[in-house]
Amino acid sequence: MKWPSLCGILALALSPGVARADKLIWIPTAGISRLVQAEVMTYTNGNQYVATGQIGLGKQFELLIRHYHGFEHDDSTEVGGQFTVLPEGFATPGVAVGVWDVADDGPRGRRIFAVVSKTVPLVHQASLGLTDLKLHAGIGSNRLSGIFLGGELGLPAKFAFYAEYDARDFNAGLSWTPISLLRLKVESWDGHVFAGAQLRSPL
Secondary structure, eight states: OOHHHHHHHHHHHTSOOSOOOOBOSSSBOOOOOSOOEEEEEEETTSSOEEEEEEEEETTTEEEEEEEEESSSSSOEEEEEEEEEEEOOOSSSOEEEEEEEOTTOOSTTOOEEEEEEEEEEOOGGGGGGTOOOEEEEEEEESGGGBEEEEEEEEEOGGGEEEEEEEOSSOEEEEEEEEEETTEEEEEEEETTEEEEEEEEEOOO
16 A cells, blocks of 8 residues: 555544444444544455544544555455435434445455444343443345344453454454553454454544
8 A cells, every 4th residue: 555545544533533333344333422433354364454544524424545455466445335214223223324445446346235233231241341232224235135144242351352244254353451552452354363453533
C-alpha cells in the first residue's frame, strides 16, 4: 500500500467526529459510538493487508474507506457509508442501512445491507469478568448476500472475543485493549490468520 493512502486513512479516522456505526470483521453492525477509528490488518505471510478508516458525520451517518493490498493484481480502495435508522434503546435494537464500495471497485464488490444490533447485559456473569454480549443480524447483497450474523463478548483483562458468519464464511477474532486508544487484534478470516491494530479517537 502506498504511504499517502495509509496516511490519508489515518488522518480521516483520527479527525473529530461524534458517531460511528461500527463493523465487526466483514459484517456491519448498527452500533453508535462517539469514537472514530483507523485499523490495519495484515496477513501472517505479509503479502496482504487491509487498512480501514471510519468517521462519524453528525449523529447517525458514517463514512468508511477501506484499502486492499495484495487481494487482486492492483491495489484497490472502496468507499461507503451507513445510516442509523434507529439507535439502540433499553428495549429496542439498533437498526442501520448502508452500502459499502459504492463504485464496486474492491475485491468484495458493492454490498448493500440492513442490520439490527442488540446488547444483552450479563449481570449474573459479572463475577466471571464477562461483560455485555452484543448480537448482530442482517441481510445484504453480493458478499453479504443472504443472512449474516455476528456476536461480541467482553472477557476479563480487557480481552474480547467476537465471531461472525458473513453469509459465506465464518470469521472470528480475539482483541485486547491495553489503553482506550489502542486495540490489538488477531482474527481468522475463513481460516486465514490476520493480525493488526486499531487506533481510536478520544472524541
